[in-house]
Amino acid sequence: MELLERDHERAALETAIETGGVVVVLGEAGIGKTALVASAAHGRHALWGACDPLITPRPLGPLRDVAGQVGGAFARAVADGAREDVLAAARAALANAALLVIEDLHWADDATLDVVALLGRGLARGAGASGASGATGAARPAGAGSRPRAPGCLVITARPDARREVRRVLSSLPGERIEPGALSPAAVARLAGRDAPDLHAVTGGNPFFVTEALAAGGDGVPASVRDAVELRVGALSERARAVVELAAVVPGATELWLFAEPAAAIDECIAAGLLHLQGEALAFRHDLARRAVEDSIPPLRRRELDRQVLGALEFAGHDDPARLAHHARRCGDTEAILRLAPRAARAAGAAHQQALEQWEAALEAGAGEEALEGVAVEAYLSGWPERGIEARRTLAERHADDPCRLGDDLRRLSRLLWWSGRGPEALAAGDEAIAILEPLGATRELAMALSTQSQLAMLGDDLRAAIELGQRAATMARWLGDDETVVHALTNVGTALIGGPEHERGRALLAEAIELTRDDDNACRALINRATATLSRRREDTRVDADLDAALTFAREHELYGYLQYALGVRANVHLYRGEWDAAEANARASLDLGEQRGVSLCPGLVCLGRLQARRGEPEAGATLDEAWRWATATGELQRIAPTVAGLAEHAWLDDRLEEQLPHLEATYALADERRQPWVRADMAMWLRRAGRDVPGHPEDPEPYALAAAGDWRAAAAAWQRMQYPYEAAGALAEAGDVEALEVYDRLGASRTAAHLRRRLRANGVRKIPRGPRPASRNAPGGLTPRESEVLAQLRTGATNAEIAQALVISTKTVDHHVSAVLSKLGVTSRRELKRPGRLSSAADRE
Template structure:
């Protein structure tokens, strides 16, 4: 079929390929099934000809997708190190080998990587797309990805991956159905009446093609009718071959078709099947499914058993294919044999969701298996489910495994499972149950000769004490370190070192921070990515909580780069929540919103892990006067208070107190602050205690001033609003400085209003003006509506910085001109670049002139 109404898309793809001379680009092609995504990609590849080196990979509609399915296809084309490493299953080495293959000499043809049908992609493939997206700026590569936009729901991981791709590199190609005019033209060329063709196809290119190719002049109503009309013209051998190929997703290779050669040839001649590079297949997945669904259950199971027998007899077959056919053949023994193998392979390349799905399938067939075998499956399933973020499922599996181990009297495994139940209970937000299971794990493992399992149980208790702000974490951690070193268990040793360093950092940030840096280096060198990330994450998060933003910014950048390079998505989301809190404090509200929304995207997860991001976004919206702010804060409230840890309760309590103060309900604001203050005081957390003491005081309640309350809040409560404002300015916190100034004299209050107006804090400004009116004081006029709703989201200060930047001033010159610190100007410049969506100062100046943003001088 001619690609009518796709000329524009082809031209744009060609332009993107040409544009890769300056760096990588991404084409995202979407549409319903049959919209012509593959046809467009194929036509583009043919038109690119000798200018492009096209590498093609596709995802398969298997029961559980193959791990890195498209990359296996690409590796066959590339060969060399990539093919060797993907066979070995080492994820980081595989990704690096792909980069090496793509990063060739400039005179080489430009690589075009096509990944089709990402709606069926496994977790590792989606991680690969995100991995490439972060590195394409320095590669001369065009990445073309296709997916069915009607088959991914709002919680599909592909949506998160697409949202995280660099916006400046992405061009989207949503493929609309063909118009009535285009269908009429195609019908005219085929010598057919067009009136009914469009009516039954809706302009879907695949259906149009099939209808016009049908020999019967009548127009079939469905794909099923189209296929059946084709099959009815075949001999019994041809129908048998068509049915056999229908149960093999994607394509059937020649080795599977040896006994059906004549039937396959008839299907090819009749247009039922098409030849591919490596076998035969239906021209579209819709057609294959239509044939498969027409098979009787008995016939379908027999054909799957036939495919399974042939594949199992060959070496090197992906076990995910064997699992697919074993399941549909109803062969429980084969599922139990191959599903764990497929799970191990998937987990090895980071496809933990697919690994969990394989183990789950095996468990459904394991009812009659020995108890020890079921316990091992449950433990393996729980581990990958935990890594996939499926905390509820992992916890339940560990509890079931614990019951089986207790029935068998296996003390070591009982202790291990209790320790895991402890850890997973904490993630779920069940802090008390986590402590109980952790103590039991130690008691059980201390009843037998010491081993590595006891060392990790000690470290688990150390971590729980550390998270509760208890100094006993150091004692438990040192026990774990001594025992781990005795057994040469570096994994447990580093885990405990992170706990001890994090606890010491609460009391001595310099010493504790240095210990965490050493733990990070030790873990990174040993390839213990989880521990290496946790070490820096703990340092960064505490620096944010303690408003030490210079340290926080440096460590957050390093740990985010480390975690993103290893596709540790759970850590990345956690850290983005903290970076959002930092950006909110420093006045980069567009950045805070983007980070918070990214951290909160994807499927809902139980527990308080998203509370930091939720509070950052809730505070931002409350300050802007958005009515839905409290709904976001309420989502964070329940899990945070259930966990009963200050890292969760502190932000939620301050967020709700601030919301109610802005809403004009000081009594409720004070109540929310009191609710969290007791816990912050018990934990000895000076900064959360300071924030909550401030909100009680601001709401009109007396609060005793103690050394526990952090300095800027203590100064403010004691009446030194100037000192508090100066301290916040030193830390680069414009909004908190405005809060302090708003407690001062008339001039200071006016300055506070200028700051919050410039930030777009409509809700806060409204509340401050109401307070002034209540006092009978003069109320400065607010910004004009056009200024408050500036289309770029730039604050007044950022517009000043942009104007000076466009004049060619350096950051140091801008700092001197505006009487700001160089560090503060750095933050403003970064925020300006982000809001304008440009990578450089020069492009920012050009955009400012084009958009008319420059203030008159």
């Protein structure tokens, strides 16, 4: 197909390839991403790899493709699967090539995403450094007759509707973004050789849809691509149709030796434009066509084709377990699933989500204890504890006659239950584990069970018990030479010490644990605990930002999504405290977007979002805070309950019904006092005083609360301001009746809080009350809000939604809503129309 209306995109891509770095080509299926990249790569040394739409993706799938082209150290690194070796091999290979193309990243496995993210960031830094050195005009080394070679270019193609993990990686990569648009009516007419408004209307200008419809022939235009593909397949001979059907059940390219039909049948498919050669393999010109053919194959015939492919691949000695397991699962071959899914799970390495899916497939097929253990472990590591609880319970039942294994199962079950937000059940399982293991004497299992109970005590703010159990576990583990249990126990003791008189010793123990461990879960837990304990018990410690950044980076790079979800929610609350509310919302939504079945890890994001919604007067606030309350109370932990109670109290207070929350406030105050948690106790006391209760100050109250309890509101406001907590500072000013608080509320966008204060001021007889900001939308084109105006400005630069989200520090989903609102208010149907001269003025005139 002629490459029409792609001159600008091709020039940008060629420039990026020359410069080096990262280019992401984003577009819907069929828009021509691969054709554009192939055109720009023509004549250059390019390495190509593609992600396949397997049920469970091949770990490092596209890098395996590249390994087949490069061989040597690259092939060995991919076969071993060690991330650092694969990354080093990819960098070395790219040093000898102009570009590395990763096609269809939206189908990537987690391990591939990990390598792509690290490789892309490194290339972007290298390209930036190269550009910087070139800009200085520094002299070249003697004898250098040409410009130093660019560091290589990573070119990624992907769809914008990719899963969240893929979108997150793409948004984190600096570099060029290229989004090919739909073809214009003129371009469609050129391809059709006639005016074709009907064809453009039906296809929306999608190049693949257009070419499929044209190739189908006939007088009319097919109603869909499926119809176009079916018409083309229907014109094939019986043997050629057999070729197409076999190719349709193989995601990606199909090796030529898999086809039993004669070469003439294959040539017929190529001539029809359905398939094309890729080296020694056949592939559909576009996966949409493959899926259309696959969907048209009767189910029993489709299963037989998958069985045929599986048998041929195994007979030929094919050794990609993920690909083999895909066909085994598609054809329902129980024996093959039992044989291949465990292999694929073990080969998945750090791709925990993919490993979990393979173990679950094996378990469904009737696999035994290894699959149960695999499901239980990978469900925990991938952040889906509910999917592992039943497997761990089953293992405990099977080990009922083996006290050591039974006790260890119960200890592991305790951890899964805690992640699921089922605190009391977790404690009961842990107590039972210790009771079973203690009669056996000092064992690794007992040491870890003691440390697990230490952890639960620490999470429940029973710090004395946490320290005693943790020290006992560490002593036993050192005697046994069990370093990882020592690390686990040190993490519990260190976390318990943070915020108290031995705060620095606590941080030192956590640093020791991080240094000593070789286990990703232990390391991430220590990093998370250091950040969250410091934030909740010693808010004035300025190291909390660096702590959180370290925890987030580690969780993301090691695909520990339960920890990542939790850390994002915690960071959202940090932004909330500091008055960075757009960033708070973006982080809270990013946390919640990771899933709805992750228990404890949902709590921080829900609380942050609920409090934001309450302060802004958004109707969803009550439902969000109720959901947070449901998860918090299931844990029974003060650190989950207290922020939720504060959010519910604020929400009720803004409607002048704070008395409804008195039972929760009194119970939480009593628990905080019992557990000696000064920040929580002081916060609950503040809300109780607002409800009319006479609660005296406490000697251990943090400074801003102590000053407020003494009635020195302006000093309290200054103390909050020193901590960079503007909303809390405004709250202290409001209690003093100072109208300056309104300026802060209005600036933050706390419209409901501001309205509440204005009512109180009027009731107190204050006459000169600032009216608040005049709605900017009255003067904006089309009646746009201030945020919509910012989005419009970004749109006019050609920025993608991901780039707008990054620039304005909001979520991509929020950008989607704003873009839709902007287009609707301005009366346009596409982003391109926003660039037309006079477009905005005419829209405003209609208002």
